[in-house]
Amino acid sequence: MDLSTAPAEDPRPDPTDLHLRVLAWYADHARDLPWRRSDATPWGVLVSEIMLQQTPVARVAPVWEEWLRTWPRPADLAAEPAGEAVRAWGRLGYPRRALRLHAAAQAIVEQHGGEVPSTYDELLALPGIGDYTAAAVASFAYGQRHVVLDTNVRRVLTRVLRGAELPSPAVTRAERDLATEHLPDDDRTAAAWAVGVMELGALVCTASRPSCGRCPLADTCAWRAAGHPSYDGPVRRAQTWAGTDRQCRGRLLDVLRATDGPVPAQALVGAWDDADQRERCVASLLDDGLLVRLEGDRVGLP
DNA sequence: CAGGCGTGGGG
């Protein structure tokens, strides 16, 4: 290559080049996920995004299929008691998401005529929908241009553009600015870029053991060029599990999911030995609305 | 804003 006529070297890769590489890679390697099919509705996309918050694709897929079969439109879910959503949620984890999705369906019916709203601000106002999910639905379901910053996108951009292994625990202003600078200008390309970078992070540029040999951005990746330096930022405290309220709440709710209707409060005793903790968790589940107390000293799903 | 909130699979 003749460098004598090349322009001054820009250490940063050309955004358009990144876009083309990611779009081409996605066209060849994207997974055929049900919520990406051409017949998927905005409601289907929204449901998938809520379910995928902290839960792997493999476990979401079958529940999503059944959910959409049962409640193909927001109004179908909104007409049900919230407990039916909690029951159908099964073992996806974080069941408060089921409650919020049900509440979102009701808000969609009451405030948006039963149609999933298309603007970021309207989506953000729905229960259970934060910055990421609002941007994702607006982008994936409605083809709009938004900065979609999930853990996958953050990791890819951090590696390729900043040369670090992992992003900081919380999104910084500089990180968001960087993502914005690299967003394609037009809606269509920006939406394709968002889903493409996410997929690249999920399949190739993974948190552990990334497959740089299969990465379309390998030869422009700052992290790879730097020799894959290890993460040196603040360490997020490892989450304990055994004996926590989270485990206790899960056990308690599992009793209700396993039966059709309400159960005597006494039926929860076998689910957790520590009586104090059990009562505290029952109280918190009641407070969250995941559990309701009924007459005759019984408890049930809402 | 740090901490709470489920679950089951893989290294």
Add this chain to the structure above:
DNA sequence: TCCCCAAGCCT
């Protein structure tokens, strides 16, 4: 076995 998660949100 034990540890680390996996497309965050809310307070």
